[in-house]
Amino acid sequence: MSLATQTTAAVSLEGVTKSFVHGGRRTVVLDGIDLTVGRGEFVSLLGASGCGKSTLLGMVAGLDTPTSGTLLVGGGQPALMFQEPxxxxxxxxxxxxxxxxxxxxxxxxxxxxxxxxxxxxxxxxxxxxxxxxxxxxxxxxxxxxxxxxxxxSELLLMDEPFAALDAITRDLLHAELIELWQERGIAVLFVTHNVREAVRLGERVVLLSSRPGRVVREWRVHQTQPRAIEDPEVGHLATEITAVLREQITRHAHH
Amino acid sequence: MQALPSVAWVPAAIVWFQLSSATIYAVILLGAVPSVAMGLISGIDQTPPLLRSVGRVLGADRWQMIRHVLLPAALPTLIAGIKQGWAFSWRSLMAAEIIVHSPRLGTGLGQLLNQGRDLQDMSLVFGSVLLVLLVGITVELVLFAPLERRVLRQRGLAPSGT
Incomplete structure (x- = not known):
């Protein structure tokens, strides 16, 4: 594992793997994650519960270290918002x-x-x-x-920060977050299990599989901000992504 | 340490400090310190891990973590510890004053009680008992109760009945 702070991206992960040893058994939570968030970019990281999204954010925030792989953070200690305030x-x-x-x-x-x-x-x-x-x-x-x-910080990490809020409040905060992002020019890595939220916010949506977490696919959201969660474009892309996510979850369930 | 009544230190304190005020202070201190320490330690242990993570993400170093996260988080249990320490000390002080008496120690409520016994003066004994009770209740009501209430209210926690 190597850590460095010299990078042109807000954060870049190359082959980042995280495993835990529990009761003598090794569990791979994240397996060879390649992911880059450019300066000022808004990336949504989407995945089912237990796919290691929070572990990934924790490592980028410096609360945890990768088992192997390279994690480069540009621009100092990233800010991190949790699900709870x-x-x-x-x-x-x-x-x-x-x-x-x-x-x-x-x-x-x-x-x-x-x-x-x-x-x-x-x-x-x-x-x-x-x-x-x-x-x-x-x-x-x-x-x-x-x-x-x-x-x-130049990088804001968000770990399902709006998951516990009601739909209307969440909608308002989405708009405020986008406003802040555009105004401040910071990069955002936004973790969520909500497909529509991921599409509503991100310029890119990256889908993670479950156990071990791997990058399955990524989509670019072409519609510019401000957009709304009920926009048809958001709905179309969300439907497409949901289909892939469902396939992932079923495959995982049959294992 | 809390299992040991600090009055048990009276003989040791007399050997170390002779019949001086230091003897009484030592017994009071030995009565309070374990409770206060326990309050502080358990308060720090019970700090939610999430708040520690917040401290780290905000870039707190070791000292800043203690100053801005751990100590404030431990404050309610620390106050509970000090309150218990006071109660133990107060008991110890009375016991110590009854056990040890010397003109060099001046007068205290314990001495007054003892004097009442020596003089077979029941009104003096009961007067002293009432005073001991009064001081105990006053400190509890005037000092600790408002302090505890304030700290808990600040955090949105309802104080339990005192």
Whole structure:
């Protein structure tokens, strides 16, 4: 395994394999993953539950290391958003965003203004003093999004961040995420098991198989943003991808 | 360590510090330290792994992780530990004052109790018992209860009845 930070892409994986030894048995979770996310690119990573998507993001985020293969991350520590908002419950919404700036080394004088600007990006400037338990699920995930942006990273990793939200809130957050992505020029690697969501958001959709996770196929989404989840183009491509995904899951089930 | 009543340290403390205030302080400290340490350790152990991951993703180094994630996460259990430590210390202090008496130790509620016994003065004994109870309840209600309530409320946790 080798790690380096010199790359022109936001992140590139070459033959990345991850296996765990459990009870004396070796389980291969990810098998020879080749994947590149260009600078400023939005890639959706799609797969059924248990295909190792989260493991893959964890490795890119530096929380875990590959068993073999090459993983190159350009532009420092990537930001990572989890399925849960994972806000620190003792800090206010503003405090959570502030901590990201503080750990990045932003001087105290400049932080309050930046906190408000980041909260404005996610339309929460009026709730800066609220604690996480006083916010709705969608608002919490927005704070988490502002905190991720506060890291100033060129790469944002997202691990099914909207899976626990209702459809309408999710729809709103999709639009806000796309806006942020276009405005900030960051690269996004978005993990989901929701085919429509993958197509709605990504410029490319990469499909992973289950156990072991391998890249099965990838699709380019030609329609430009902003697009909506109910657009016919999104629907067509989603139908096509779902067919391949279903085939994958059935094949896996017969093993 | 918590299984050992700290009054058991009184003879050792007298040997080490003679009949001085240090003896009493040592017994109080030995009563409180295990509870406080347990509170801190279990609070850190119970920190959700997800919050540790957040710290790492935000780029926290070892010290920043302790300062910004682990210590605040452990605060409620730490306070519970300090509260228990106080209760143990208070008991130990009374016991120590009844066991050890010397003009060099000044006056305390324990001494007052003892004096009541020596003088066969029942009103002094009961007056002292009431005072001991009052101090205990006051510290609990004035110091710990509001502090615990505040910390738990802040996190959206409902304080249990005290």
């Amino acid at each position: 994972a806000l620190l419950p003792w800090l206010t919404a503003g405090g959570n965003v502030d901590l990201a700036l503080r750990l990045r080394g932003i001087p105290p004088r400049e932080r309050p203004e930046q906190v408000m600007e980041l909260l404005r990006l996610v339309r929460l400037e009026h709730l800066a003093d609220r604690r996480p338990h006083q916010l709705s699920g969608g608002q919490r995930q927005r704070v988490a999004m502002a905190r991720s942006i506060a890291q100033g």
